[in-house]
Amino acid sequence: MVGIGYRKDFAETFLAGTALNPDFIEVAPENWMGIGGYWKKQFAKVLERYPLFVHGLSLSVGSPDELDFDFLRKVKAFLKETGAVLYSEHLSYAKCDNAHLYDLLPIPFTGDAVKHVSERIRTVQDLLEQKIAIEIVSYYTPVAPELSEIQFIRSVLEEADCELLLDVNNVFVNGFNHRYDAAAFIEQLPAERVRYIHMAGHEKVSDTLIIDTHGEAIIDPVYELFAHTLRQLNRDVPVLLERDYNIPELGELQAEMDRLTSIKKLIRKEKEYAFN
Amino acid sequence: MLLTDTTRQHQSALASYCRTGNLAVIPGIHPENIREYRRLVYNVVEDILRNAYPLAADFLPREEWEALVNEFFSRHSCQSPQVWYMPKEFYKYLAGNDHPVFEKYPILPDLLLFEWTETELFMMEDKAADYSISGDLLFSKLVLNPEHLVLAFDFPVHLKNARQISGTDKGKYYVAAHRDAEGEVIFTDCSAALARILGYLAEKPQTILELFHRFEQEYRLPLNEEQQQHIIRFLQNAYQHQLISGFKN
Incomplete structure (x- = not known):
């Protein structure tokens, strides 16, 4: 399955035409x-046609503040109303000192943060009565790190016993910004926890910094990293194309989705060949 | 709490930097890249506010608009997890503090409220109304569209370009705003008396005759033929544009 992040920017064209044919759509619950x-x-119309994946922005599982249980209950109701296939959130924080920041800030890679975040994810899963997938976010600076990024992520996944939303572009961005081998990083992730994959474009703003903009087409090295990721997995995983800014003609998004589909098929054939 | 005070302080320092631009010491950060967070967070907030208040953002000199956005985000703790709702907090922050910018630009409170009302009505949850489409405008009980708001302005921000409004325009202006079946938000200029009539209808469905009696009793003022016809024409227009949804079953 290859899906698309459903946005108001192209909702009308999407529903009226046939240029874009995703297997599913994803939305942020905060927007709907x-x-x-x-x-x-409009949302009701699109839900009649496509399965829904829900990807949250504001739960702030990494926040030092208390979890917002009122908000979480609303998310739960939304998931039920819409028959959502999956709920995912970010391994980051977006609220601190009782103030929402409307962006994803990096959690310090520390042992106490692992325990804190893991406990919160478990609480969320208990309340939602389902496992959630947590996304590795792109980040531009570490904050008071005591652990490596991979240690931090592996520990959270293990202690929270949650699933992983693997944003391949984010790993690429982080590998570039923090000078590590993105492919080797992915190999160290627990493949059995990968529930969902995100793919997106980014913007290289300097020789040492890439910003995760979701405003450009996916570049070839990220497609290659995607193929490498699929080779680590022994099953089909839904993949989402994210495009939040600088929206092109829908045909261009479909072409990106087609390329993702063909890479999935290619890797599946490789595996079948190897198995036979 | 499993989080140590130290980690909490580091998280708070980063969040505070994003909101204010004042950077405390945080170990291990990349000093150049940390600026990206401040830039990205500010851009999101400014973009959301500009989209919610395009007229106000255009009306104010750029530096003053940006200063207001900065002040709001650094001093106010945004409470809504839904970013589209955050602009209401901006309006309430300025109005609640009787902000000096309102003294400098007296039309600004009305302009912000006018713009926010459009967003709020456009986005608000559907409200069910019990009504029938068959009835007689003159004799049936009228059901007001529950997706409406009645606003009172000191300046005609709904009638004139903000830059063309001057002190001589100051007065009392009433506007009914509602969402039609297509989801479009419609503003209807009305008098104080018509706003009051809509207030009666908001309480419960009533016939035009009942509305006349209610008005006359409240104001101890008999409505003459011309005034009655004026109200009827307003209600006919309101019905055509779905400010009145229909008739009581």
Whole structure:
């Protein structure tokens, strides 16, 4: 399955035409919960056609603040109402000192943060009565690190007993920004926990920094890293194309999705060949 | 709490830097790249506010707009996990603090409220109304569209370009705003008396005759033929544009 991040920017064209044919769509619940009118009607139409994956922005599992249980209950209701296939969130924090920041800040890679975040993810899973997938975020600076990034992520996944949303572009971005081998990093991740994959474009702003913009097409090295990722997995995993800014003609997004599909098929054939 | 005070302080320092631009000592950070977080967070907030308040953002000099955005985000703790709702907090922050910018630009409170009302009505959850489409406008009980708001402005921000409004425009202006079946938000200029009539209808469905009686009793003022016809024409127009949804079953 290859899906697309459903955005209001292209909702009308998407529903009216045939240029884009995803297997599923993904939305941020924050943008669609508790709304009515025009967008609710449009959302109802798209839900009739496509399975829904839900990818949260504001739960802030890495926050030092208390979890927002009222918000979490609303998310739970939204997941139920929409029949969502999966709920994922970010391994980051977006709220601190009782203030939302509306962006994803990096959690310090420390042992106490591992325990804190893991406990919160377990609480979320208990309340939602389902496992959630946690996304490795792109980051531009470490914050008071005591552990390596891979140690931190592996520990959280293990202690929280949650699933992994593997954003291949984020690993590429992080590998570039923090000078490590992205392919080797992916090999060290627990493949059995990978539930979902994100793919996106980015912007290289200097010789030493890439920003994860979701505003460009996926570049070849990220496609290659995607293929490498699939070779680590022994099963089919849904893949999402994210495009949040600088939205091109929908045909261009479909071409990117087609390329992702063909890479998936290619890797599947490789595995079948190796197995036979 | 499993998080140590030290880790908590580091997280707080990064968040505070993103909000204020004031960077405390945080071990291990990349001094150049940390700036990206401040830039990205500010851009998100400014972009959301500019999209919610395009008229106000255009009306204010750029430096003053940016200063307001900065001040709001650094001093106010945003509470909504839904970013589309955050602009309401911006309006409430300025209005609640009786901000000096309102003294300098007296039309700004109305302009912000006007713009926020459009977003709020456009996005608000659907409200069910019990009504029938068959009835007689003159004799049936009228059901007001529950997806509406009645606003009172000191300046005609709904009628004129903000830059063309001057002190001589100051007065009392009433506007009914509602969402139609297509989801479009419609603003209807009205008088104080018509706003009051809508207030009666918001309480419960009533016939036009009942509305006349209610008004006359409240204001101890008999409505003459011309005034009654004016109200009827307003209600007919309101019905055509779905400010009145229909008739009580």
